[in-house]
Amino acid sequence: MKRVWALTAYIVVEFSRSLTALLMMTVVAAFYLVAILGVTGGIDQDYFALVVGGFFGIFGLVLAIVIADRAFHAKTYLLFYRLPSRSMFLAAVAMATIAVCGVLELAVSVLSLPRLTVPLPTTKMLDVIPVWLSWLILGVTLGLHLSELVRRGWSRAVAYGLLGFIVFSLNQQQSGAPVGFTDRFSWIPRLTANPVRWEWAVNSMRVIIWPVNASIQVVRSTAYSTLQSLSPAMIVVISILVFGLASSLFGRKDLVLPEG
């Protein structure tokens, strides 16, 4: 673990001294100006929880791609070969991304608090923080799959396709259309004329989308069930599985890193 912390610190420092870091901070500043300061009359609790958390979930995904692609360079050779396991390297990339995003998210949150029309109670804060963190972790682990560092064969195309599908499904859910999960994925079993059992695919989609949907319910100012309160933990479990997949793809990849 000592090696992973050292590598994480290196990645954070190396990134923070780059122009890319400045660009990323500009994006966050623009978000704050437009989405927080730009809203006339202040922001309500739901808006704060969903918009800030959602933005940093997506920002985490983008930043993971950026940091992982920075790591995909010949200067990495000399640190990479010192690690007993390749997963350590990927863990350091993920942790560095979470650390950078976490600091920025904290800064934006603190700066946004005075803009709230109704102050956020501590109990609500305890609901929001785990959900935000789970979204960030999911965004970062998905982002790894979209980077050149982890890509192997068609894996990145598959990851983009899956991500697009999830975003599409979530968008459909949030639009308020009264369609159940079973109906939403009912087309999957009809993919082939033959009686192929596609139930696993339907169930997989439910497993991925339900926790994200439930966590949105948790951070809104509405009642939520005990099962829904577990959704951040479920998202973290899904993230661990997504990370495990990234790790296995990266673990057997030939590393010929560009020098440019």
Next chain:
Amino acid sequence: MIHATRLTKRYGSILALQDLNLTVPDGAVFGLLGPNGAGKTTFLRLAVGLLFPDSGQISLGQCPPYQVGYLPERPHFPGSFRVGEYLVTAGRVGGLDRYGARQTARRALEQTGLSLLAERRIASCSKGMLQRLGVAQALLLDPPLLLLDEPLDGLDPAAQAAMRQLIQLLGQAGRTVLVCTHRLSDVTQMCTHVGILAQGRLVRTGSMAELTTPRSQVSIVSDPLPEGLTQHLSRIHPQLMISGNQVILPGDALEAKSAVLRLLLDAGLQIWRLEQQKATLEEIYLDAIRSQPPAGERLT
């Protein structure tokens, strides 16, 4: 220490290594020679686990790949870091605590003559400095095995001499050092063993003593030869060669050695040197490379 068995690696249609069997003995300073594209860099990358073989195996004995010292052909570093700061980071990633990493970084800087540059930003270092920094990071954890790809590239003559001496000292201290290079003179000076790669195959290997065995050739160096004597000498044996004040007796011409010496002495010439010549590494290398089919045939 290093043992490769039937090691094969392809990059798409290009065969980089083909059924390579190579053993680097413990404590050897092993020079791995070969033309560009022979597979030297691929071999090192396979050894440190950056690449995976398509077939075959490579073992580093008791030393896991993360404990070797590795210098790639063109080492790259984060330009925003300082030289000392980078070495401390590399030591910590290598498993040392902060204090241990500082100590080892200081030692590696001293070994490579970079002590005065510890606070210098890497972005402002010259190519030679970066090369020395590459060697410094390879030496950091006092590794039992060093894999150095072109370690003398970009160094000025004084730094080259210092680096050769350092590599020799490492070998004398019991480290196993594998050096990939094009520079035959460096290999002659610092290596105890040599392997020659050509088109992904090992075409010659052995200790320097084994490879550079004395040849059946004698050269006699004397005072300048008068023209009449030159003609007389060339009639003694058809293989006999004369170059300036040197008479060379290769192969069967050796039987004429006594006659040649008598003739030179009778002509009142001083004999300065008489030596049995050894095959040079250059001759061995060129012989090994020329015996290979053209590179195009490797495309499969």
